[in-house]
Amino acid sequence: MNTRLTIDGLSFSYGEADAVSDVALDVKKGEFVGLIGPNGSGKSTILKNLYRALVPDKGAIALDGENLLTMPHKKSALKLGAVGQENDVPFDFLVEEVVAMGRSPHKKLFDFDTDEDRRIVRHALEHLGMEDMAKRHYLNLSGGEKQRVIIARVVAQETDFLLLDEPTNHLDISYQLQIFDFVKRLGVTVLSAMHDLNMAALYCDRIYVLKNGEAVLRGVPEEVLTPENILSVFGVRCDVSVHPATGKIAITYLPEAMGGVKHKTTP
């Protein structure tokens, strides 16, 4: 198999304790790999170390066989597109200007934006159903609209590897499905942090489970998303079944407050 990304022994700390410690991970060409885990388990930190917002304390990261950590920033931005959780822009930009920033890594020192760039930007906005908003002020958009603009920006970046940090965070369920369907259709390689386990089950080819900064489980959704694993990692009881319509795993949570459903966990 053609491996795009290999992480080995990755550690990173914001202060005293390691936020991520000794994580190994790999992503193959065309795969959709999910990172799941409770809040603070290190999903975002791993992704930030990959899209070069942070520099690892320890460990090796290879992208297409090259050392990512010594690669020029511009070169890695041509290979890896990222959607982070930081999408507030405190200055006045138009939507199309924000999307056009996705073209930056393609630009040399004195290049101006060309008609080709404008076409790509328009196209990206159309993909997200936002072509009417091109001239709107980004500052005045709602959280969900901003999120879609940021996704349009990564589409305009035209990379074949996406790093997504809970990309559907602020979105309605219809947009959540639309975005993930869209990303799937692009046929690119994806590494995505996900907070919704059902979404992870629907879209991921493989899943890594993080807990306290360590990768504790890995495998296909059917292996990883069992009631026992979810209880031990998230501390939540649930029922897992294969849904007849999707053929994928569906997770039903069994809250403590509804004590009566407990006995059904074991069929």
Add this chain to the structure above:
Amino acid sequence: MKTLRKIFNRVNPNMGVIVIALIAAAIVSLLLGVGLGPVAVAPGTVARIMLGELPLIGNAVEHHWTQLDQNIVLGLRLPRVCLGLVVGASLAVTGVTMQALVRNHLADPFILGVSSGAAATATLGMLFGVFAFLGEYSLSISAFIGSAVTIVFVYMISRVRGRINITQLLLSGVALSMIMDGFTRVITLSAPNALGLHNATFWMSGSLAGAKWGYLTLPLVVLLGCMAVLMINYRGLNLLLLGEESAGALGVNVRRLQKVLVLVASLMAGTTIAVSGSIGFVGLMAPHFTRLLVGGDHRKVLPISALLGGIFVVWVDVAARMILAPEELPVGILTAIIGGPLFIFLLKRRGKDR
């Protein structure tokens, strides 16, 4: 009105027309600004005196102005107005740079304490003659030393694990400002003479009154150099506004760019302050007006705010020498008195829009 709307609209401004109009406005401001003052010289005469100085066509200009006019124009006002343009442009561009660096449009050129540092060493020189050995330009050089020392300290304090931490940068700027202000007070309180004290206070309030041709070279060279560096990096500046993380993901070497910006901004702030004292509010207002006019894209913001800043300072300086003529007001006081209320008005109006 309709054509104006078409040129000056935020969504698709006509950059060519705006830049040419502002350059024309700058030239007109130059001619009028040189002419206006306690002794007025007609703009036509100003233009002819200036043309008379040009090497090739100079001899073809008829020579019927008084020697006094010529002395006023060439010796006093022209260097002063040119310095006003350069200082205004530098302050505006420094403001833009600082605002991109700290991702906040309320940052001004002196936010890292350069003005306090410059004031400390400049007053030391003015009141105690410590830097007298530096000769004619001892005031500017001493001011520059003060701002440079401050910025080096601020920079060293704000480095965390090899990269600039923006919060620490701001806080150490505030702390060093306070320390330097303390020094300045000690120096002024122990001042041996009252006249020196007056001069020092005047200088600290920001003034172009002592402008000489010799003051112009360094700020102009620094402005042009820094402007070139910033324009080359305009995409990086735009991306930095998205946040450090997004900028990194979009191919910007954030650490390197931040260092370049700190260097560029301190160089401009330091050289500007050395020749004119600290003229406040220009670095805050010029970028703000520019963004209202053309939006946030630095390719547009940098040149336009430079032109606006230059023109603004020239006119406020005209007011500074007219209001109490023949006495002078420090231009920095006027920019604050005019600029402050204007800025509050803008803030309030913007608040209403949302």
